[in-house]
Amino acid sequence: MRRLCLLLALCGLLFSQAGCWDKKELNELAIVIGAGIDKTADGQFRLTAQVIKPTSAKNGSQGIGESGGGGGGGADFPTWSLSAEGKSVMEAIAQLNKISPRRLFWPHTLILVFGEKLAREGVLPAITWFERERYSRTGTYVAITKGKAEDLFNHKMQLGALPSKAMSDMIETANLRQISSRKLTLREFTDILSTSGIDPALDMIVPKVIRGKVESYQLAGIGLFKEDKLIDIVNGPETMGISLVRDGMINTIIQAPCPDKKQGNLVFKITNYQRKTKLSISGKQVNYDVNLLIDGDLGDQTCTMDLLDPDKKSKTEQSINSEIKNKIIKLFTRSAALNTDVYGIGRQLHRQHPGEWHSLEKGWESRLKKISFDAHVKTNIRRSDLTSNPSIRKKR
Amino acid sequence: MNKEAISKTQALMLGISGITVSGHLLFIPVILNLAGRDAWISLALALFPALYIGYVTASLACRFPGKTIVEYVQTICGKWLGRAFGWLIIVYFFHDLTLNVRGFGEFYNAAITPRTPILVYLIGIHILAVYAIRSGVEVLARTNQFFLVILISMGIMASLLTMRNKDYLNLLPIMEYGIKPALGGMVSLMSLFTTIFVLGMVFPFVQSTRNLKRNSLITMGVLVLMFIGPLTGAIATFGLERSIGLNFPTFLMLRDIKVGQLQRLDLVAVLLWSLGSFGKVVLFLHAITLGIAKLCGMSDYRMLVVPVAVLVIVTSLYNSDSFIELYRFLRDFYPYYSILIGLIVPSLLLAVALLRKMHPNPEGG
Structure with missing residues (x-):
């Protein structure tokens, strides 16, 4: 009897394994792999989140389906980028959630890209949420881009199915390709931002047009910051x-x-x-x-x-x-x-x-x-x- | 006295997990805030008070073998004053436990599972603790011993894996603002270490008190060592300025582990703190219930475990509004009060015991 009770109690423990009230089902999540933040003309934050589309990731990613699905073009795109505006990053995310039927899930964000306008006006107001949010990770790479970060995400890469992954690989494996990159993570970035006597410099990543079409990304120098504001782009x-x-x-x-x-x-x-x-x-x-x-x-x-x-x-x-x-x-x-x-x-x-x-x-x-x-x-x-x-x- | 017996190592290991977990979870941000880069100097300075309190606790236990704190307090101070002191000490343990339990729940709420009510964690850990305590001292000491071996090895592994994120040059300059910040951190660390006095409630179960003083000193040394990693690591990883605002620096450090495909080790942190908190809750809950039972002249403390556990849960929810408040309390008020009861009272007790020439007597067991 006693053993039976114990067994039942152990089975009861199983219910807590999913995380009690916080259980997350994969088919209810939209996994964000990259994010871009821009500042609009009226001073709002425009957040772009790139999520993995589960269905096409199943039949169209990892190179096999790529040549076959060539005719479909954008329809077979394994990712989806959605953008929304808000007076703060978190409000922009709330707006994103109004568009997305699935809950945005941030822990797998590989890269965070700041648009040029935002970077010039200061990135600090835009990163607080990413530091504070429990589902965001500070190991995410940070980079800047020329123009708008939103425009960076909707390109079909020739190598690799996921644009954000391509961007983060661009930075992460730079050494393997015998070039240099800053490889700054959000943690290091905030460390430098909060320390006096040192200013950050971020990798700049831009879309690369080959034969009239964007086919890849390019590491195009570094952006010099003064505190949290971009002041110069160096690519010489x-x-x-x-x-x-x-x-x-x-x-x-x-x-x-x-x-x-x-x-x-x-x-x-x-x-x-x-x-x-x-x-x-x-x-x-x-x-x-x-x-x-x-x-x-x-x-x-x-x-x-x-x-x-x-x-x-x-x-x-x-x-x-x-x-x-x-x-x-x-x-x-x-x-x-x-x-x-x-x-x-x-x-x-x-x-x-x-x-x-x-x-x-x-x-x-x-x-x-x-x-x-x-x-x-x-x-x-x-x-x-x-x-x-x-x-x-x-x-x- | 029960015939249950535990070994010296088991008793001291209870102390280690009881202090380490609350320190790593709640005190690291406090100490970083007070001492800044010089947190490691605070730690070095705190070694001496730590050794002292370890020695006092052990020598009181040696002087009154088989007696718990609340019993020998009555022998030393007389019945009525002794009882008053006994209750004071029990309330101190109780309060300390409620703070830690709350911190444990808040950690889950803030960092991992925001939607789950905090009560789930508080009740969960207390069910486990009540079960262990009702099974007897031997059981809880052995469970803790088993866990602690895993915890320490995991802790060392975690600190090695985070090595590549650390830049120890962040610890420079040393003593930029003189010794004062380090002293502030030392006081805070002292207030943490003085809770080791709770071992006075466990020592009576120890088989023999031979070498207890020496072992207790070694334990305090080990405890101090356990704090080197998180105190220097947080600053080395995040830089001083950033590490100060972090609520759970150690957790964030572990989150950032990325060695090849070995990454997202949040689970390690959760495991470390959950199992460690179990040790803490078990040790303190046992001490409180045993103390109350002895003060009220009850023969069996086990029937008290459930009501006291419920009281701990309820009090922990009421004694602060938020994590920030808890943190401010630990920073601004806790040191003075903890040092008063955990360090000065035991010292007085020992002094009086010495003056009255109280020696180990055979009828004590």
Whole structure:
């Protein structure tokens, strides 16, 4: 009898396993995989949520159905993007829920994209909900886009069925593709936003038109922020500066001109990376020095000389050194002119010289221009993959 | 006295889970708020008071073997004053338990299941606790021992897995505003550690009090170690400025675990806190019911377990309006009151016992 009662009680426990009042059925959820936030002309937030369409995900995703369903075009799209406006993000979500027959389910959001207008006017009011909401996760990547974030989502990707997944892969696996990306998550972003003496910089992702049609996305540089406001978009060679100084880039390539002759380029693959920053302060003068020790492989060259020849090698390395140094210093001067501290020099000053920081903190941004900034790079070409020199015919 | 007996390790393990869980769940945000980056200094400073209270609790137990707090209080202070002190201590345990139980329920409500009434969790954990207590001290001590081994290994694993999100440079600069913030955090931590005095209600069941003092000191050391991870980790992960506003920093840290396909480990956090809270509730509920039974001269405390559990649930719902209020109470008022009853009263008791030259006597058992 006693055992029977116990058994019944155990069975009763099963009912609580679904989460009591909070049980969620998969067929009642709309799983959000990406979100974009824009600001409309009248100052409202326009939220775009991309959800997975369950039916077409079953028969049309993962590449198999893609070629077969080609004729259908948009109808076979495995995702659906819905947008709504509100004076706050949460109100916009309430509006979204008026459109969506299923409850929006946020924990699987891969990426959060800010439209350019919103980013320029400040993203802080737009991210509070994402931090506070229990169903949102702070591991979500954040990025900005040119123009409206809403326009980013409704494109059929050639690789991968889900646009948001394609975007987050674009950022997440950048290293595997030998390029650099900031890879900033919402958690890191809010950490930087709330810390004085450092300003965020986000990846910019834009739709890529190929043969007149959007077929993929593109990492198109970084957006420099001043606090929570976008102030500049960098997509020149200096883009890499932030990855070099802050993120520690490995498996990324850097192109530099061949030494001596002014023609031809070489490509260097970073395989090992060490960074030391030296910060000293004398009076009100702050000196900041980045020291990089980089190992890597020679990956490509267009000039015909043997770059690994003992007397050429050091010159080759010097060429890479100055290229890297240029990138770092260029980004610094550009950001300092805009009064934004991308490298987090202020934060480091706070950590190492808290006393001085208290007197310098006020108006720190305007002091950035006066910092004597320098970078020292030392590269070592360790390998040259499978061949040591190009197929040159030796002339006698 | 019952013939039930538990080992020293089991008793001390009860103390570990009782303090660790309430600390990780409720006190981390309080301490971060008070001490900021220097939370780890607070912890280092709190080691000494922690060792002290562990020593006091153990030496009182050694001096009066087989007697619970409410019994030896009467021996030390005389019948009437002793009873008054006894009730005071029981109320203190009761209040502490209601705060923690409420925090436990609020955590579920705020972070995991917003639609489920908080009462479900409060009742659920108390059913389990009542069942364990009615089965006797041996059962609850062993259950807790079994859980704690899992909990500690899971906790260590969780802290290793969150390592890649942590940037320990966030802990710099050290002592930016002098020692004062660290002292504030230390007081808060002290108030947490002083609840270890509740072990005085469990020690009488321990088989032998040999080496009890030494083991108790080791336990307090372990307890302090248990707080290094969350106190430094939250700041390393979120940065000081962001970690201050977080209601459940440790939970958020665990949520962010992402090692390859091993991610979304919220469940680990929920498991850690649910099983840990079980240890806490069991330890305190047992202490309260046993204490009341002894004070009222009842022979069996088991019949009290259900009514006291109901009282704990009801009180926990009434003693604060919201989680924020609970948090403010823990930050602004709790330290003084907890230290008064958990640290100063036991010290006085020990002092009086020493002055009156009360030694272990054979008829105590």
